[in-house]
Amino acid sequence: xxxxxxxxxxxxxxxxxxxxxxxxxxxxxxxxxxxxxxxxxxxxxxxxxxxxxxxxxxxxxxxxxxxxxxxxxxxxxxxxxxxxxxxxxxxxxxxxxxxxxxxxxxxxxxxxxxxxxxxxxxxxxxxxxxxxxxxxxxxxxxxxxxxxxxxxxxxxxxxxxxxxxxxxxxxxxxxxxxxxxxxxxxxxxxxxxxxxxxxxxxxxxxxxxxxxxxxxxxxxxxxxxxxxxxxxxxxxxxxxxxxxxxxxxxxxxxxxxxxxxxxxxxxxxxxxxxxxxxxxxxxxxxxxxxxxxxxxxxxxxxxxxxxxxxxxxxxx
Numbered sequence: 001x002x003x004x005x006x007x008x009x010x011x012x013x014x015x016x017x018x019x020x021x022x023x024x025x026x027x028x029x030x031x032x033x034x035x036x037x038x039x040x041x042x043x044x045x046x047x048x049x050x051x052x053x054x055x056x057x058x059x060x061x062x063x064x065x066x067x068x069x070x071x072x073x074x075x076x077x078x079x080x081x082x083x084x085x086x087x088x089x090x091x092x093x094x095x096x097x098x099x100x101x102x103x104x105x106x107x108x109x110x111x112x113x114x115x116x117x118x119x120x121x122x123x124x125x126x127x128x129x130x131x132x133x134x135x136x137x138x139x140x141x142x143x144x145x146x147x148x149x150x151x152x153x154x155x156x157x158x159x160x161x162x163x164x165x166x167x168x169x170x171x172x173x174x175x176x177x178x179x180x181x182x183x184x185x186x187x188x189x190x191x192x193x194x195x196x197x198x199x200x201x202x203x204x205x206x207x208x209x210x211x212x213x214x215x216x217x218x219x220x221x222x223x224x225x226x227x228x229x230x231x232x233x234x235x236x237x238x239x240x241x242x243x244x245x246x247x248x249x250x251x252x253x254x255x256x257x258x259x260x261x262x263x264x265x266x267x268x269x270x271x272x273x274x275x276x277x278x279x280x281x282x283x284x285x286x287x288x289x290x291x292x293x294x295x296x297x298x299x300x301x302x303x304x305x306x307x308x309x310x311x312x313x314x315x316x
Contacts, residue, residue, distance in 0.1 A: 005239040010307050011246060017102060018299035022292070025299040028097045031114055032090040033294075043083045047076045089116065092124035095302055099123070099219035102306035103313075122218040129226060130214060133207055138200045145196025151189045159189035209233070209240050213309035216302075220309060232312040240308065247304055251297065258293050262286060 018025070049070050069076055093115035100106040100119060108115070146156055163186050210233045217225030217232070225232075233240060265286040271279035310316065 005236050005243065005308060005311055007239055007242045007246060010243050010304060010311065011250065013307050014247075014300050014303035015250075017303040018296045021101075021299065022296060024101070025098065026291075026295045027111060028094050028108070028113055029295055029298060031112055032094045035090055036087050039083050039086055043079055047071060047079055088127055089120075089124055090114070092127060093117075093120040094298075095215060096120045096123045096219040098299065098302040099216040099306045099309075102303050103216055103220045103310040118222065119219040122224055123215055126215045126218040126224060126226070129224070130208075130211060133211075134204060137203045137207060138196070141200030141203065142193060142196030145194070145199055146189070146192035149188060149192030149195055151192040156189040156193055159186040159193075162186050163190070205241070206237075209237055209244065212240055212244070212305060213312055216306040216309035217313070220306075220313075229309075232309070236312065243304065243308065247301075251300075254297075258289075262289065265289065 047070060071079070093113075096115060096117075096119035097108050097113060101108070142156070143153065146152060211226070211229050213232050214225055214229040217229055221228075265282050269279050269282040269286055271282070
């Protein structure tokens with residue numbers, strides 16, 4: 001029986017890890033991040049017709065999606081899905097390395113530590129399982145919300161399409177008034193969708209807190225820890241909820257401070273004329289600060305999960 005999770009100690013260790021092991025996190029992360037950008041950029045130019053996009057001046061000029069695609073809509077969806085899976089596989093290796101470093105003390109060496117081994121494969125599979133669980137919860141809750149609102153899934157899908165069209169029209173002509181009849185048409189289904197999200201929220205929070213050691217445990221042990229993660233968190237729900245609640249607040253505060261700082265950097269990067277050198281310098285500072293911030297946040301979030309797993313498993 002593991003000891004109760006100390007909220008403050010978990011967060012302190014995670015933030016200390018993000019700060020003190022920044023270079024290690026960067027060494028693990030630089031290749032997946034770079035390859036992700038290449039996949040996204042390559043997929044974009046493979047799917048979309050760059051010349052057609054450049055010729056479009058506003059969203060309302062697009063009569064049908066096929067006008068700006070190099071491939072069929074079905075092929076575009078397939079390419080998008082493959083890109084998502086490839087990115088997930090890249091990050092599964094990154095996650096596995098950090099989980100095992102924090103939970104087991106495993107130091108993975110090398111400047112290109114991409115991994116697709118057993119731990120990475122288990123993390124990849126665990127991500128898919130957790131995603132499917134979340135989507136299943138949302139799907140059931142949305143259906144319940146639509147039924148309670150007197151709507152249907154078909155009406156909700158149509159309402160999303162109508163809403164997208166209204167948004168595109170507003171983007172094309174910000175001065176245009178929204179069509180009241182169209183707004184009334186989508187109000188009911190959207191109300192059902194919002195009600196479904198409200199219904200889903202408690203179940204999503206419960207499932208993700210109870211399964212919080214799932215990914216880190218799957219990376220650290222030679223098995224998928226789905227049911228084991230659920231058992232590990234027995235009796236610890238509220239302390240784990242406290243960890244994630246305070247983590248959310250801390251990341252929000254840090255994010256706000258970073259945004260304010262970057263606002264100043266962006267302002268200074270616009271310097272020109274005789275001060276153009278300083279503008280270039282602030283551009284470089286902004287780029288470096290953004291990378292440093294993202295790497296730190298990745299390290300903290302993954303460390304929290306690994307620390308939770310280790311403390312629940314070993315009490316240390």
